[in-house]
Amino acid sequence: MGQLSLDTPVQYVKGVGPRRAEQLAELGIRTVEELLLHFPRRFDLRRQCQAIETLRGGEAAATVAGTVGEVEYRPFGRQPFFACTLDDGTGWVGVRWFHGGYLRNRIKPGIHLAVSGKVSAYREQLQFVNPRHQIIYDPEGAKLDADELLPVYPTAGPLPSGMIARIIQGVLPEVPRLFPRWFDGAYLAPRELPDRPAAIAAMHRPEDRDQWARARRRLAYDEFLLMQLGIALQRMRSVSRPAHALPVSQEIDRRIRARFPFQLTAAQDRAVGEIAADLGRPRPMNRLLQGDVGSGKTVVALYAALAAVARGKQAAIMAPTEILARQHYRKVQQYLGDSRVRTALLVGAQRPAERAEILGKLATGQIDVAVGTHALITPEVRFQAGGLPGQGLCPPLPGDDGHAHPADAGPDGLRRPGRVGD
Numbered sequence: 001m002g003q004l005s006l007d008t009p010v011q012y013v014k015g016v017g018p019r020r021a022e023q024l025a026e027l028g029i030r031t032v033e034e035l036l037l038h039f040p041r042r043f044d045l046r047r048q049c050q051a052i053e054t055l056r057g058g059e060a061a062a063t064v065a066g067t068v069g070e071v072e073y074r075p076f077g078r079q080p081f082f083a084c085t086l087d088d089g090t091g092w093v094g095v096r097w098f099h100g101g102y103l104r105n106r107i108k109p110g111i112h113l114a115v116s117g118k119v120s121a122y123r124e125q126l127q128f129v130n131p132r133h134q135i136i137y138d139p140e141g142a143k144l145d146a147d148e149l150l151p152v153y154p155t156a157g158p159l160p161s162g163m164i165a166r167i168i169q170g171v172l173p174e175v176p177r178l179f180p181r182w183f184d185g186a187y188l189a190p191r192e193l194p195d196r197p198a199a200i201a202a203m204h205r206p207e208d209r210d211q212w213a214r215a216r217r218r219l220a221y222d223e224f225l226l227m228q229l230g231i232a233l234q235r236m237r238s239v240s241r242p243a244h245a246l247p248v249s250q251e252i253d254r255r256i257r258a259r260f261p262f263q264l265t266a267a268q269d270r271a272v273g274e275i276a277a278d279l280g281r282p283r284p285m286n287r288l289l290q291g292d293v294g295s296g297k298t299v300v301a302l303y304a305a306l307a308a309v310a311r312g313k314q315a316a317i318m319a320p321t322e323i324l325a326r327q328h329y330r331k332v333q334q335y336l337g338d339s340r341v342r343t344a345l346l347v348g349a350q351r352p353a354e355r356a357e358i359l360g361k362l363a364t365g366q367i368d369v370a371v372g373t374h375a376l377i378t379p380e381v382r383f384q385a386g387g388l389p390g391q392g393l394c395p396p397l398p399g400d401d402g403h404a405h406p407a408d409a410g411p412d413g414l415r416r417p418g419r420v421g422d
Helices: 017-025 032-036 161-178 185-191 196-204 209-240 250-258 266-279 297-310 322-336 352-363
Strands: 042-046 062-074 081-087 092-098 112-117 119-122 125-129 132-136 148-152 314-318 343-346 369-372 386-388
Touching: 017 161, 032 161, 042 112, 042 132, 062 092, 081 112, 112 125, 132 161, 148 161, 161 196, 196 209, 250 297, 266 297, 297 314, 297 322, 297 369, 314 322, 322 343, 322 369, 343 352
Parallel strands: 092 125, 314 369, 314 386, 343 369
Antiparallel strands: 042 148, 062 081, 062 112, 081 092, 112 132, 119 125
16 A cells, blocks of 8 residues: 555554454544544553673662463462463563453563563572563664653553564654644744644654653643634534524513512622623524523523513423432422423333323423423434524524514513413
8 A cells, every 4th residue: 555644544554454344443543643643541561671790689660571481370379360471582581461461462482571570589599570561573774772751551451562563663754744734833932832743643652751741731732722612613603503592581581580579689680780781692502601500500591491481482401410400300390380382301211101292292382481402403303493402403493584473472472372471
């Protein structure tokens, strides 16, 4: 195959092939881009490699590399273990992993292995116990003559971290060509950010932990930037998309407030004022209402719903759980129990016959305010004249002009079949 691109299937990367491509797919890696964005979860420090003959025992941290000789797996006993010998030509050393049965299919006689850890003595023989290890797939190209941060990748199935590291190492030289530079140096310098290709490469092979931290900071910056751009685009689409204007007249406001057996607080007044102003505009409202428990968020939400009903529209109030949805519904019934505003509760645990009846009434406009859980946004839910939330949840029927029809509304704009104040 020719030159790699970010969209190139990973099986065409050197050292992969169809079988390993299937194993990588279990990690969500199917393309070269996904491979290069599969970052290590941590780094282990491997000390500079030394000759086995120089070991004296008692070293707190040492690294040796050599060829695996004998192996032994003892699955039974008080402390099951997997062990091997390691020979580098200057001498040999024992290596033992307690409860290391998972290594018996990875570490076999003849492979090249590097181990790092504390050196101890057992029966006058030096050994490493439970060391970190690295299978050396390319002994000629391995750089063991200096301290090195070894990447530890998330794995799946039989594909070890070391093999993933080797595959990615082969593609890293392509990173500057494959990934675009989103910002120029004049933008990056005052923010102390590396360019994107350098950050991606450093996530896999940093010179030190400081460089790795700078790379992480740059990629986190990119994620936040993309998120903010996505939010801005969504906001632009929302603002530019037409919606039903639902102006709240003084009479509508008076009738809604009459439903509550108390006066709204100053904070509630401010919230409903801002919401009413938004509803009066011909574009979707997008607001976050925040308040402590008991501060009256349900009252404010119901005010907005009744403002939509007063203009001949239906409204939906959604809660994250069935318990909260039922609590909200009891409040709505308390405030609207003697009115002609028609309400219903829609949750996932309802009987099929009851659910079908509610869906039918929503679709034909026989329910003004629906309270429920995420069951309100399932595909089979249809509103005849949605006003709150926006059209994405409550699509109007073709021909709906966004206002109450003359037969349904009086001069004050209130819907006659179920006026808020009645």
